[in-house]
Amino acid sequence: xxxxxxxxxxxLVLVLGFLIGPFLIIVAxxxxxxxxxxxxxxxxxxxxxxxxFTVESFQASFAMSLFLAIGGxxxxxxxxxxxxxALSRYKLPGAEIVRTVVSAPIIVPGIIVGLALLxxxxxxxxxxxxxxxxxxxxxxxxxxxxxxxxxxxxxxxxDIEEAAVLLGSSRLGAFFRVVMPNIRxxxxxxxxxxxxxxxxxxxxxxxxxxxxxxxxxxxxxAYMEIVFDPSVAALSSLLAFLSIGIVFAxxxxxxxxRYV
Amino acid sequence: xxxxxxxxxxxxxxxxxxxxxxxxxDLDIRKGELIxxxxxxxxxxxxxxxxxxxxxxxxSGHVRLDGADMTWVPANKRAVGLVFQSYALFPHLxxxxxxxxxxxxxxxxxxxxxxxxxxxxKSVGLxxxxxxxxxxxSGGQQQRVALARSMVMEPKVLLLDEPLSNLDAxxxxxxxxxxxxxxxxxxxxxxxxxxxxxxALALADRxxxxxxxxIEQIGSPEDIYNRPVSSFVADFVGFENIFPLEGxxxxxxxxxxxxxxxxxxxxxxxxxxxxxxLGTGPFRGTVRGTSFAGDSREYLLDTSLGPIKAEVEAGLSxxxxxADLLFDLPAxxxxxxxxxx
Ligand SMILES: Nc1ncnc2c1ncn2[C@@H]1O[C@H](COP(=O)(O)OP(=O)(O)OP(=O)(O)O)[C@@H](O)[C@H]1O
Ligand SMILES: [Mg+2]
Numbered sequence: 001x002x003x004x005x006x007x008x009x010x011x012l013v014l015v016l017g018f019l020i021g022p023f024l025i026i027v028a029x030x031x032x033x034x035x036x037x038x039x040x041x042x043x044x045x046x047x048x049x050x051x052x053f054t055v056e057s058f059q060a061s062f063a064m065s066l067f068l069a070i071g072g073x074x075x076x077x078x079x080x081x082x083x084x085x086a087l088s089r090y091k092l093p094g095a096e097i098v099r100t101v102v103s104a105p106i107i108v109p110g111i112i113v114g115l116a117l118l119x120x121x122x123x124x125x126x127x128x129x130x131x132x133x134x135x136x137x138x139x140x141x142x143x144x145x146x147x148x149x150x151x152x153x154x155x156x157x158x159d160i161e162e163a164a165v166l167l168g169s170s171r172l173g174a175f176f177r178v179v180m181p182n183i184r185x186x187x188x189x190x191x192x193x194x195x196x197x198x199x200x201x202x203x204x205x206x207x208x209x210x211x212x213x214x215x216x217x218x219x220x221x222a223y224m225e226i227v228f229d230p231s232v233a234a235l236s237s238l239l240a241f242l243s244i245g246i247v248f249a250x251x252x253x254x255x256x257x258r259y260v
Numbered sequence: 261x262x263x264x265x266x267x268x269x270x271x272x273x274x275x276x277x278x279x280x281x282x283x284x285x286d287l288d289i290r291k292g293e294l295i296x297x298x299x300x301x302x303x304x305x306x307x308x309x310x311x312x313x314x315x316x317x318x319x320s321g322h323v324r325l326d327g328a329d330m331t332w333v334p335a336n337k338r339a340v341g342l343v344f345q346s347y348a349l350f351p352h353l354x355x356x357x358x359x360x361x362x363x364x365x366x367x368x369x370x371x372x373x374x375x376x377x378x379x380x381x382k383s384v385g386l387x388x389x390x391x392x393x394x395x396x397x398s399g400g401q402q403q404r405v406a407l408a409r410s411m412v413m414e415p416k417v418l419l420l421d422e423p424l425s426n427l428d429a430x431x432x433x434x435x436x437x438x439x440x441x442x443x444x445x446x447x448x449x450x451x452x453x454x455x456x457x458x459x460a461l462a463l464a465d466r467x468x469x470x471x472x473x474x475i476e477q478i479g480s481p482e483d484i485y486n487r488p489v490s491s492f493v494a495d496f497v498g499f500e501n502i503f504p505l506e507g508x509x510x511x512x513x514x515x516x517x518x519x520x521x522x523x524x525x526x527x528x529x530x531x532x533x534x535x536x537x538l539g540t541g542p543f544r545g546t547v548r549g550t551s552f553a554g555d556s557r558e559y560l561l562d563t564s565l566g567p568i569k570a571e572v573e574a575g576l577s578x579x580x581x582x583a584d585l586l587f588d589l590p591a592x593x594x595x596x597x598x599x600x601x
Contacts, residue, residue: 163342
């Protein structure tokens, strides 16, 4: 083997190591028997994994994150599916502008979105924290919903709707009978992508979290500022495995990668 | 409603925004007729079909079907079937479910439904494909599913937009006979769009030739083939020597030419290459090109009338390039054109 043929394998190992390495360190750290977050871990135990389930604030913030991820993504889809449909089926005058506005939350840094929402919506209108978080997460997921659903709509010929109408269906009926079933994979993909995006969201949530209402990642940061034990690593590992499980299941059952 | 106007289009004007695609179209179609809509690309064939189906709102005029004014009846209440050029099968449903789709919407269930769907599949020879998805079928099979899906609805009119254009030559012939058979068996009124004059001539009871959003000629295949009314139709059905008439003389690129026989009264005359007499006659030309087509041979002549195309039986001895030939355009054989454009 010469140097040239070694170049690619070595680069590959370095890149993968860089991507997966930190994750492996966190996983290893969560099985530590020691009192502080450390690497290499001291001994082996499951005590920190067990502790995760006993921290009350984690339970509350996990529930909040789950609610935001599911509710926010569902709301984004309820708004995003008709929007995508209109954008892809009708030659609307301002379509490009609408597309740009809808994608803004992807492009604009989260910290700015969070600050803007706080300064110009939450404070002046006295919006409740939960509602503010819900609206923010919906807005953040909307671009992904529109993008992924649009992609699958663009792959679907519009004449099947006309065919359905000529066979006796109403326009709306045709949408539910022949459009929705054919973009189901796209919708599921958008849901998973939205769920993960929302669940991992930190900057916006950081601005909008208030007394007693926090999302899980924000809560983890807050926890770490006070207690520096391996339970945060344990929780991170659990979340990572949960995400990996979801993505694998999605790929297995829906062919997820076709839509993203 | 008279029998002659089961489906009638009255002063139908159709537009996309401000662009008028079809203007003041009048057409009466008998029950059970098989009509071919023939015309060049962009002449408004698809537009007219979509208006009959109710997919395109009309700008002015009326669509009447079976005695009722359908102009503003929504597409799902018209009982008009449309087979799309792209087939438009529902990709998520099996062949069986595709055919059952409309029947279920009509409220048909259970054994009735099954019997009807099976009969529909059988009529297009696809009984053994019932459980396949559209993506697992060939183009011709998909086409037949689309046909069955429309036919089981027993539409009053079945529209087919270039139903055969996506198929290869052999399959086209097969589907042609299939269409004709289905139409004869069910007696459904059918309108099909085609670019292909041979297809129109072979299949249709009557042919409607369209040009620029208007009807140029309506007639039996014999009428259209033998008696085109205008230079446009003549050109479309293979008359290649077409000249305007002025005071009994032909206007050609070489000036006004006296015909050999008595000139008929018409705006123009047209001859198929076969109608040109070669070897005798008052005119003279030089062979510029020749092509052999199996049982016939075609010559392109340079003449004082401009270029002339003539065709003779291949058995006759061939004239070489550059040969000087006498020829005639016999007035009594010419098609009389009342419209010249
Ligand atoms: N959606 C549309 N918007 C604007 N103009 C259109 C639209 N569809 C068709 N047209 C125009 O209307 C005219 C008639 O079009 P139509 O599709 O009916 O032609 P056609 O005879 O079916 O042609 P082809 O043989 O190519 O299918 C054309 O000039 C076309 O450019
Ligand atoms: Mg067309």
